[in-house]
Amino acid sequence: MALLEYRDVWKRYTEASYVLRSVNLRVEEGRLVVISGPNGSGKTTLLKIGAGILRPSRGEALVKGVNSRLPSAKRWLGVVLHEPMVYPELSVYENLKYYAGLRGIEEPLAGGLAAEAFEELGLTRYRDRRVEELSFGWRRRTDIVRALLGGPPVILIDEPFTGLDPGAREGLASVFRKHLARGGSILATTPLGGADIEFMKSSGLEPQVYRISGGGLERVGSSSG
Amino acid sequence: MIWKDLLLETRRISEFGAALVFAVSAASLIGFAANKFAPSGITGTLIAGLGLVLVEVFLAVFTAIMGFVREADKGTLEGMRSSPVEPVVVFLAKLVFTLILLETLVAVSTGAAIFFGGTALQDAYMLFPLLASAGIYLASVSAFASALSVYIEARGILLPTLILVLSAPLIQDVIILVEGGFYGHGSWMLALSGLGFMIVASWLSRYILEV
Numbered sequence: 288m289a290l291l292e293y294r295d296v297w298k299r300y301t302e303a304s305y306v307l308r309s310v311n312l313r314v315e316e317g318r319l320v321v322i323s324g325p326n327g328s329g330k331t332t333l334l335k336i337g338a339g340i341l342r343p344s345r346g347e348a349l350v351k352g353v354n355s356r357l358p359s360a361k362r363w364l365g366v367v368l369h370e371p372m373v374y375p376e377l378s379v380y381e382n383l384k385y386y387a388g389l390r391g392i393e394e395p396l397a398g399g400l401a402a403e404a405f406e407e408l409g410l411t412r413y414r415d416r417r418v419e420e421l422s423f424g425w426r427r428r429t430d431i432v433r434a435l436l437g438g439p440p441v442i443l444i445d446e447p448f449t450g451l452d453p454g455a456r457e458g459l460a461s462v463f464r465k466h467l468a469r470g471g472s473i474l475a476t477t478p479l480g481g482a483d484i485e486f487m488k489s490s491g492l493e494p495q496v497y498r499i500s501g502g503g504l505e506r507v508g509s510s511s512g
Numbered sequence: 513m514i515w516k517d518l519l520l521e522t523r524r525i526s527e528f529g530a531a532l533v534f535a536v537s538a539a540s541l542i543g544f545a546a547n548k549f550a551p552s553g554i555t556g557t558l559i560a561g562l563g564l565v566l567v568e569v570f571l572a573v574f575t576a577i578m579g580f581v582r583e584a585d586k587g588t589l590e591g592m593r594s595s596p597v598e599p600v601v602v603f604l605a606k607l608v609f610t611l612i613l614l615e616t617l618v619a620v621s622t623g624a625a626i627f628f629g630g631t632a633l634q635d636a637y638m639l640f641p642l643l644a645s646a647g648i649y650l651a652s653v654s655a656f657a658s659a660l661s662v663y664i665e666a667r668g669i670l671l672p673t674l675i676l677v678l679s680a681p682l683i684q685d686v687i688i689l690v691e692g693g694f695y696g697h698g699s700w701m702l703a704l705s706g707l708g709f710m711i712v713a714s715w716l717s718r719y720i721l722e723v
Contacts, residue, residue, distance in 0.1 A: 293608050317653070339594065340590055340593045340594050342722055344565075356722070358596040358597060358598055359596065361594060361595060361596040361597075361623040362596040364594065366590075366594040368587070368590060370587040371587070372587055372588050372590055372591030372594075373591070374516070374520060374588055375586070375589070376519075376520050376523040377516070377519070377520070377523075381519075385516045386591065386595065389513075389592070389596070389597050390596060412643075433591070438666065448534075495628060
């Protein structure tokens with residue numbers, strides 16, 4: 288079953304040209320799909336449309352069959368973009384508490400994948416530190432935990448391993464494995480020619496890789512078919 | 513969301529402080545001018561009313577920058593928009609925050625005007641319904657303009673222009689009220705028009721907060 292599906296998605300920002308052209312993609316349960324492409328190729332645009340924060344010019348993105356722009360669909364999504372969506376003036380815990388509140392969760396770290404990721408990514412010691420006092424890598428980790436609040440079945444993540452040290456990369460790969468083993472799915476992007484895909488393969492994540500070019504997607508292979 | 517915004521404001525002292533310094537300085541000068549040129553009768557109160565509403569209009573630009581515009585600049589607006597919350601709830605939360613901020617600044621600045629106004633502002637109690645009503649209207653204008661200009665590159669020009677245009681009916685109403693010496697139910701009508709604008713802006717927010 289496809290948890291996330293793009294149906295004939297087109298997107299243009301200006302009249303001149305389309306960033307995405309007739310994109311069709313299904314992200315099945317328990318699968319990691321990776322979109323690889325150069326800067327400006329439309330990777331983040333594709334992710335934002337799936338996250339329901341950008342309206343496609345044509346077509347639609349569905350989460351469990353529901354249009355991703357609807358709040359009911361957003362409950363099933365965890366979104367991490369390149370820039371962390373956390374408030375620098377709040378502490379790590381205050382940020383998580385706030386975003387948990389938006390999902391109707393009282394205690395952000397009471398259990399589930401977010402609590403596990405909080406431990407795996409080593410955030411425990413920074414729990415009460417303001418985000419503005421942390422480096423980009425730690426902000427990024429906070430943002431990843433934020434996206435996992437409430438255990439959404441679909442994770443959309445822009446360049447997941449950017450800004451993370453080797454320990455955190457291993458920790459995130461472990462979080463991804465758990466998520467996929469529980470039937471969740473992940474749509475990630477990576478820059479063209481990066482080492483992320485090799486790392487994912489070596490971490491047992493079995494990514495399905497697509498290359499984005501000229502606004503369209505082209506399957507370039509996967510470790511398991 | 514409102515709690516978060518208020519907490520953030522206490523930790524971003526410089527921005528709120530700048531608005532506060534402007535409001536108190538402007539109101540003190542208004543009070544001083546009223547005391548100097550109309551020390552007795554209702555004229556001083558009328559002049560101060562006009563001046564304080566103009567201060568409020570300027571503060572609405574401040575609060576617009578502190579609203580959705582800042583969320584967009586910090587990248588946190590995407591966090592709200594990717595959460596399972598209706599756009600109208602996001603908009604109303606920001607509007608209430610703006611209202612709290614604006615009314616706080618107005619209360620402090622009115623206090624400063626009364627302090628420096630002396631006998632000229634002995635009828636200052638008449639100002640409170642006017643300023644509170646204008647605050648409701650301007651908070652709606654401020655949140656609306658802030659949301660509307662989030663994704664527009666020419667925001668620097670558009671935001672104050674939008675607030676000026678949308679505030680024009682309010683300024684006109686206030687002039688009529690002042691000319692009538694604050695008698696009648698003008699302030700209530702102003703509050704009602706503010707609520708009306710709030711409802712329209714909230715309804716439109718579902719379209720505004722999408723790209």
